[in-house]
Amino acid sequence: MNACPCCSTQLLRHIRHNSIYWYCSQCRQEMPLFESANLELYLESYTRRKRNHLFSSTNLKAS
Template sequence: MSYCPCCSYPMLQQFRDHQVYWFCRHCWAEMPDLENKLDTLSCERLSRNRLERLFERI
């Protein structure tokens, strides 16, 4: 279960246009899928670090 980053209430997982987002019924607002975005950023950062190390060797 995901919790709202603004108020810490449980959020509802929603799907629209082939994308996942979360809805907080307390704030009555859509929230992005932060867990997925953080995972993506972590993977991108790891890939960038690997590429930088490769170029350092050249």
């Protein structure tokens, strides 16, 4: 888990406009991503899940 560099509170991961950011509910601030390699892996995984969800939703409507 990622902790806020200011207050050590657990950060919340958010997605907005195809980008990921971390949010600290204690500081009420967005925090920068510190590990870009993990970001790429997460985006690939997220895109794959969304694509699979869209295809499964389309198949359900066609049935």
